[in-house]
């Protein structure tokens with residue numbers, strides 16, 4: 001039980017590492033400056049024509065291993081309405097993203113090394129906007145199988161204003177999710193989806209490691225401002241390092257009510273790589289989409305069934 005509690009804290013972004021911390025080097029390039037207290041900041045004018053990279057160099061990684069990287073970020077006038085792209089350069093180079101706001105929020109991302117024994121991550125800003133971005137408390141850790149095989153829980157209790165593990169869906173103009181005080185059965189905070197003037201509110205999570213062939217219970221709690229439906233998706237997805245798109249393992253319209261209700265599914269993480277090419281690097285992500293004006297979400301759990 002104690003172990004499970006530690007894992008819960010990890011997934012919701014607490015600065016708590018049960019895993020093995022790993023050395024890395026931070027290289028601030030162009031306009032990036034190193035400040036006191038492990039903080040890096042960039043402030044740019046709209047006339048600059050080049051990208052500016054905050055480069056994380058990871059010289060000693062283990063091949064075929066999962067790692068977790070954490071940082072805190074805040075920004076102003078950041079490009080693409082707050083969605084910052086970063087570069088993960090391992091065997092393949094991919095460009096995932098994270099959503100920043102005006103307050104500090106905590107971010108945690110998982111990646112797999114593949115055949116590589118070194119790699120780079122760059123958080124970078126691009127032209128042509130005047131923008132300010134601050135990053136601090138960067139951490140890198142190696143995950144043993146015991147660190148992720150029991151699954152994950154997200155209860156949003158350690159989050160600040162934005163759910164740092166969630167990403168704006170690419171078709172959406174606004175980031176539909178915030179962290180709010182709530183009346184959920186436990187804890188004080190939940191994630192709230194709001195239409196914000198859009199036809200629908202849609203978000204997706206970052207990717208996290210899974211165990212091939214293992215049986216999981218996937219569940220969450222939700223409560224709407226009115227009755228309606230919310231599409232829930234659980235994908236085999238690895239940020240495209242296998243050059244394959246997200247593949248639905250669960251795709252279900254859930255009937256949402258104005259009282260808290262639990263929604264639960266059972267799946268086996270795929271091993272048939274002909275059908276699920278994205279499971280070749282075994283990771284997953286979650287997505288929600290709804291036309292209900294407001295929905296609270298809490299206790300998003302991915303639990304291995306033994």
Ligand SMILES: [Ca+2]
Nearest residue numbers: 155187189298
């Ligand atoms: Ca909560």
